[in-house]
Amino acid sequence: MLKLIKLELFKILTRPRTYIGFGAVIFIVLAFQISLYFQGKAVVSFILDNLENTFQMAGNIINANLATYILLNGLLIHIPILICLVTGDIISGEASSGTIRIWLQKPYSRSKIFFAKVITSVIYTISLLLVLGLFSYILGYLMFGFGDLVVVKQGVSIFNQDDLFWRFSYAFLIGATSMLVVTSLSIMISSFATNSIVPIVGTIAIIIVLNVLTILGYTVFEPILPYVFTTHFNRWQLMFDYDLNYNEIAQTFIVQSFYILLFLAIGLIHFKNKDILS
Amino acid sequence: MKIFINLFLISILTIVANAQSISKEELLSLSIKQLKSIPNYTCDVELKVDVEFIKIGERKGKLSYIKPDSLKYDIEGFALLPKEDPLTKIKNLNIKNYTIIELESESISNELCRNIKIVPNNTDDDIILGQVWIDKKNNIRQLSIFTKEQGKFDFLIDYMNYKYPVPQKITVMFDIKDMKIPPGMTGELNKFYNKEKKQKTTSGKILLNYSNYSFK
Numbered sequence: 405m406l407k408l409i410k411l412e413l414f415k416i417l418t419r420p421r422t423y424i425g426f427g428a429v430i431f432i433v434l435a436f437q438i439s440l441y442f443q444g445k446a447v448v449s450f451i452l453d454n455l456e457n458t459f460q461m462a463g464n465i466i467n468a469n470l471a472t473y474i475l476l477n478g479l480l481i482h483i484p485i486l487i488c489l490v491t492g493d494i495i496s497g498e499a500s501s502g503t504i505r506i507w508l509q510k511p512y513s514r515s516k517i518f519f520a521k522v523i524t525s526v527i528y529t530i531s532l533l534l535v536l537g538l539f540s541y542i543l544g545y546l547m548f549g550f551g552d553l554v555v556v557k558q559g560v561s562i563f564n565q566d567d568l569f570w571r572f573s574y575a576f577l578i579g580a581t582s583m584l585v586v587t588s589l590s591i592m593i594s595s596f597a598t599n600s601i602v603p604i605v606g607t608i609a610i611i612i613v614l615n616v617l618t619i620l621g622y623t624v625f626e627p628i629l630p631y632v633f634t635t636h637f638n639r640w641q642l643m644f645d646y647d648l649n650y651n652e653i654a655q656t657f658i659v660q661s662f663y664i665l666l667f668l669a670i671g672l673i674h675f676k677n678k679d680i681l682s
Numbered sequence: 683m684k685i686f687i688n689l690f691l692i693s694i695l696t697i698v699a700n701a702q703s704i705s706k707e708e709l710l711s712l713s714i715k716q717l718k719s720i721p722n723y724t725c726d727v728e729l730k731v732d733v734e735f736i737k738i739g740e741r742k743g744k745l746s747y748i749k750p751d752s753l754k755y756d757i758e759g760f761a762l763l764p765k766e767d768p769l770t771k772i773k774n775l776n777i778k779n780y781t782i783i784e785l786e787s788e789s790i791s792n793e794l795c796r797n798i799k800i801v802p803n804n805t806d807d808d809i810i811l812g813q814v815w816i817d818k819k820n821n822i823r824q825l826s827i828f829t830k831e832q833g834k835f836d837f838l839i840d841y842m843n844y845k846y847p848v849p850q851k852i853t854v855m856f857d858i859k860d861m862k863i864p865p866g867m868t869g870e871l872n873k874f875y876n877k878e879k880k881q882k883t884t885s886g887k888i889l890l891n892y893s894n895y896s897f898k
Contacts, residue, residue, distance in 0.1 A: 455736075455762065457832060458858050458886070463760030552760035559735030559860070564759055646737035 408512060408520035416490055416524060425486035425532050433540045436478075437471055437547055451556055467551030468544030469568055475540045476579060476640065484586040484611050486532060491525040492590040492603035495675065500599045504678075518675045522591060522668060529587045533580055537572070553644070561646045575643040578653070581660040582637045586611065588664045592671035595678065630655065633663045706784040706798050710777055712820045717773045720846045722898040723747050727755065731762050733886035735860045738762065745892070764854045764888050768825045768837035772814065779803055780812075790815045790823040791840065821847045833857060848895055854888040 416422050440447075444466040449456065495518075498504040507517060553563045563571065586607060593603035614634040617625055629635045639656040642649060704712070727745040731738050743757035751770050755763055777800075785797040795815035802809055808829050815824040825837040836855040842848050860882045 454859055458765060458856055459731075459762040459888075460765050461760070462755055462757050462763055465760055554760060559737065562736070562738040562760055562762075564739060 405516055405520060408516060409523050412494075412520050412524035413527065416494070416528060419490070419493075421489050421493070422528070424489060426535055428486055429483075429532060429536045430539060433475060433536065433543060436475055437540070437543050440466060440471055440474075441547055448554075452554070452560075455560065464549060464551035465554055467548045467553075468541050469551060469553040469563075469565070469572075471544035471548065472537065472540045472572065473553060473555065473644070475536065476575070477638070481615075481637065483532065483536070483583060485608055487529050487583060487586050488590045488604045488607045490528050491587045492594050492607055493600040494521045494525055494591060495594040495671075496597040496603050497594075497600050499597070514676045514678075515672065518595075518672050522588075525587045525591055526584060529583050530580060533576065533583060537576055555644045557641070557644075561644065563644070563646075571643045575640040578636075578643065578656060579640040581657060581664075582633070582639070585633045585636075585660050585663045585667070588667035588671070592667040592674075595671040595675040631659060633660060636660055706782050706796070707777060709796060709816055709820065710775075710782060710798060710800075710814070713814070713816050713822055714773055714775065714777070716820055716847050717769055717822075718750070720747070720749075720848060722749055723848065723895050724898075725848075725895045726893045727757075728891040728893075729757065729761060729763065730889040731886070732889065733858060734884045736762070736886075762888070764835075764852075764890070765832060766827070766835055766854075768827075768835075768839065768852065768854075769822070769849070771827065772822060772825065775800070775812075779807065788815060790817070791838070793817045793823060795823050819847070842892070842895065844895060846897070849890075849892050851892070852890045854890070856886055856888075857883050858886045859883050 448465055452461070455461070495504070498507065508514060550565050552565055553568055555561045555563065589610065590603050590607040593606045597603050611634055614632055618629060618632065618635055622629070636656045636659055639652070642653050642656070724744060724746045727743055729741040729743070741757050741759060741761040743755055743761070746754045746756070748754070751774070753767055753770065755761070780800040780802055783799040783801065785799060787794055788797050789795070795817045798814050798816065800809070800812040800814070808831055810828040810830060812828070813826040814822050817823050821839070821841050823839055825839070826834070828834050834857060838853040838855070839849050840851040842850045
């Protein structure tokens with residue numbers, strides 16, 4: 405199994421498209437933090453205008469924590485596109501080039517090959533998120549230093565610097581679970597497809613459609629939205645509620661895990677019965 | 683028995699008459715003079731913000747006062763501090779620019795205080811109306827200010843038992859509009875259909891506790 409994973413990793417590392425995601429993440433983080441450096445005070449002042457009328461604010465409000473929080477907020481909507489570029493191609497790419505036939509003739513079970521591809525995709529997804537989180541945090545620290553985090557949602561929550569590591573860690577875990585749903589969805593579509601375009605575009609299309617329905621059709625679809633996986637894409641923010649809502653956090657994990665298992669199960673069943681002769 | 687009651691009433695009236703013996707203008711001037719006598723100092727400060735929609739833990743730090751008006755907070759982390767310092771505000775009052783009216787005395791924190799209203803003579807003044815409650819030691823125990831810029835603030839002040847009238851505790855009370863951030867900015871896209879659109883005004887408090895004064 406380890407050998408299979410190593411081979412899969414070698415394959416994705418030799419493909420240029422693997423680095424598009426990392427490059428895009430690094431570029432966005434750099435561009436965002438530079439703009440935060442020059443325009444940050446004006447943006448914060450706009451958001452906290454109401455408080456500035458009543459309070460005198462003391463302390464470093466623009467810091468590594470705020471930069472990472474805003475970046476996670478913005479990027480978790482777009483990261484799925486970068487994930488699909490690699491994971492959507494992982495089976496269909498080989499079907500399209502014909503190498504899948506060689507693979508499936510090797511003395512490994514189809515399940516092992518499938519799971520090697522799944523694990524490799526998971527490693528890629530987590531690496532992409534780690535690069536986003538760590539690069540944003542380290543660059544934020546170098547540019548702005550540390551400080552307390554001010555989160556504005558329905559109200560204002562201010563978290564101490566020493567209260568943030570575990571919140572960011574769990575937020576990262578919830579965010580990673582959401583992205584693994586995308587990974588498993590694209591692998592499932594990839595197991596059906598014979599070219600790379602279908603799983604990449606198909607996964608992105610499904611996410612866009614569900615996101616649009618979530619916003620525009622909120623009043624109509626409200627009862628089913630808690631069970632739609634895209635609804636949970638921004639649920640990592642639950643970790644930045646002052647009083648944690650454990651029920652909602654658990655629900656998010658359950659819904660996301662269900663979809664991961666469902667998509668992988670469908671993908672595996674299809675992959676095991678995939679006709680490679682035609 | 684009647685003699686005792688009469689004596690008691692006479693002594694009470696004498697105390698009240700003595701307390702009222704100085705004019706309202708003099709009383710306010712005395713309070714201001716007392717505040718101006720405070721030398722430079724540093725002290726520890728604890729700060730608690732009590733506003734419905736703001737979640738923030740207690741903050742601790744140091745406060746340095748340098749005559750005449752400089753108050754410098756050195757707080758650990760991010761803090762929301764009161765925009766106005768009540769004692770500085772009063773200290774800078776030029777009472778000649780205000781009409782001073784005395785109302786009936788009131789009890790503030792179990793202390794009978796003289797109740798003085800200040801009305802600016804000039805309509806350009808930032809203060810629209812002010813009211814101070816001054817105790818027997820000429821300390822300002824409560825202050826209400828209506829300003830053009832920042833609305834209404836109420837301050838309740840408890841003093842340390844020091845030579846100088848330095849606060850032990852200040853409670854700042856104010857009205858504040860709650861936050862309405864567009865859902866697109868917070869990522870809570872499903873809140874687009876939130877029916878609550880009007881900004882609600884709620885009352886808030888900042889509690890400041892001072893300790894370990896060191897005068898220079």
